[in-house]
Amino acid sequence: MKLLKNIRKNTFILIFITIIVIYLVLKDDFKNIVDLLIKMDLKFLVICFILFFISIFLRAYISYKTVNDKKRYSLKESMKHNIIVQFFNGITPFSTGGQPMEVYMLTKHGISANKGTMIILQNFIFYQIALVIFGILAVGYNYYFHIFPRVTLLKKLVFLGFFINTLVAIGIFIISFSKKTTTMIMKIIVRILTKIRIVKDQEKLESNFNKRLDEFHKSAKELRKRKSLCILGVLCNLLSLACLYIIPLFIIYGMNDYTSINLFECLTASAYVLLIGAFVPIPGASGGIEYGFLTFFGNFLTSSANSAAMLIWRFITYYFAMIIGAIAFNLDERKMRKCE
DSSP states (O other): OOHHHHHHHHHHHHHHHHHHHHHHHHTTTTHHHHHHTTTTOHHHHHHHHHHHHHHHHHHHHHHHHHHTTTTOOHHHHHHHHHHHHHHHHHTTGGOSHHHHHHHHHHHTOOOOOHHHHHHHHHHHHHHHHHHHHHHHHHHHHHEEEEHOTTTTHHHHHHHHHHHHHHHHHHHHHHHOOOOOHHHHHHHHHHHHHHHHOOOOOHHHHHHHHHHHHHHHHHHHHHHHOOHHHHHHHHHHHHHHHHHHHHHHHHHHHHTTTOSSHHHHHHHHHHHHHHHTTTTSSGGGGHHHHHHHHHHHHHSSSSSHHHHHHHHHIIIIIHHHHHHHHHHHHHHHHHHHHHHH
């Protein structure tokens, strides 16, 4: 797979940026930050790891329910696949590597590539709806309580990210209910792009788009018949996101600080940070996502506490996820080779 060939290059880029970020974070307040890390209350650290695994389990559970084939695909396999996806999402820009890898892993269990693609698209729909719901709540909370008065530029980027995700969600509904409207809109866009010479091969682009549109439309059409699955999928993704979003709160509690930030402020700040990460074209959004965390959570915490919290949060939600994902992938590949 082409994806596997790019891992070494992306890993080098990731390590290089990580070293720079850690240096910049620690260089001005090394002693206080390290002191906070050493004194971290371990029980809160354990809670953070539990929340992380609950988040993955919820995504795995809805994947298992979407596949709906107990003989070929167990909940255990779904959990393993979602852990592996953490690695491929983390090692590729804009988290583009997870979905192709998931389709590949489903085919290893006798599920056709077409059905695998449909399953991934359905899970994407659940996730996108949940993301927009959280975005609405976060933007609304900040609008009424003005908890980020000093980060005007980043707030604009967050609003842009929220706007783009909302457009994607609206696009999903348009595709679900009107394939003809979607085709007409895209043909107009493609013609405009062709005229201004951004697109060179109009026929090829329209052909690829129609193929993807057919897949997406079939997925959405099937979901309309499975309303209970839709509700369950969105709820599982909302809970999964909530588990990730509240991890910083327990990290801060672990530093013996119970008053600087409340639950709703933490959920809002986390939602904003991850929306910022969507604009960074580097594996794991490295550099940008750390800056977003320090800026938004900096409204509530001291500089040293903020830096320490960011390092722990980033390790749990990204580097630890990458490590266990890489281990799970290697073990799974060895098992597959033995079976062959």
